[in-house]
Amino acid sequence: AQTVTQSQPEMSVQEAETVTLSCTYDTSESDYYLFWYKQPPSRQMILVIRQEAYKQQNATENRFSVNFQKAAKSFSLKISDSQLGDAAMYFCAYRSDTGTASKLTFGTGTRLQVTL
Amino acid sequence: DTGVSQNPRHKITKRGQNVTFRCDPISEHNRLYWYRQTLGQGPEFLTYFQNEAQLEKSRLLSDRFSAERPKGSFSTLEIQRTEQGDSAMYLCASSRWVGRAGNTIYFGEGSWLTVV
Numbered sequence: 001a002q003t004v005t006q007s008q009p010e011m012s013v014q015e016a017e018t019v020t021l022s023c024t025y026d027t028s029e030s031d032y033y034l035f036w037y038k039q040p041p042s043r044q045m046i047l048v049i050r051q052e053a054y055k056q057q058n059a060t061e062n063r064f065s066v067n068f069q070k071a072a073k074s075f076s077l078k079i080s081d082s083q084l085g086d087a088a089m090y091f092c093a094y095r096s097d098t099g100t101a102s103k104l105t106f107g108t109g110t111r112l113q114v115t116l
Numbered sequence: 117d118t119g120v121s122q123n124p125r126h127k128i129t130k131r132g133q134n135v136t137f138r139c140d141p142i143s144e145h146n147r148l149y150w151y152r153q154t155l156g157q158g159p160e161f162l163t164y165f166q167n168e169a170q171l172e173k174s175r176l177l178s179d180r181f182s183a184e185r186p187k188g189s190f191s192t193l194e195i196q197r198t199e200q201g202d203s204a205m206y207l208c209a210s211s212r213w214v215g216r217a218g219n220t221i222y223f224g225e226g227s228w229l230t231v232v
Contacts, residue, residue: 033218044120045159045207045223052218091158097217102172103149104221106158
């Protein structure tokens with residue numbers, strides 16, 4: 001079974017600064033996707049960024065980028081120029097690309113605080 | 117798209133009572149998922165449907181839990197004889213399955229259940 005580990009329960013960053021959230025995962029599969037989801041307080045979870053395991057190039061979406069290290073099974077999220085609206089829970093998630101590719105497996109999350 | 121809609125948003129029930137949650141997915145999304153999220157944890161997969169067929173159920177889904185998607189559109193999650201351990205947020209999500217695991221899964225705002 002796949003597992004996802006987020007070892008940072010809480011992180012804090014000053015507005016306009018850069019922060020990196022860590023994620024490691026364990027799998028024996030070669031085809032999969034990795035995701036970062038953002039869950040603001042009392043609001044729905046939204047997709048921030050995704051990475052296909054077969055792609056060596058790290059995904060980027062505006063101020064959000066990942067550092068994907070397949071051999072190390074590491075998938076960190078970098079948020080540049082942090083904004084107050086970035087404050088939320090961030091979840092790393094894994095999804096197999098084999099078979100029917102059903103569920104997302106989530107980590108326990110990192111709460112990001114953004115300070116002035 | 118109007119997004120994934122869940123109701124009720126909050127439910128307080130006495131132990132032993134039955135509760136039912138409804139999820140309306142994004143129109144034309146053929147996959148619908150149910151997750152459970154407790155405080156301080158990431159969402160845990162419960163079950164998912166492709167159209168009206170329930171294709172996978174987690175071991176977390178005890179025989180007190182039942183989910184249906186009778187016409188391949190909305191879904192209901194019923195919990196019978198509720199226990200205090202059932203207190204959690206129940207998340208619904210939907211996606212349009214196109215054969216790869218990278219397709220975006222959209223989440224609703226969740227239904228909070230408190231069992232007293």
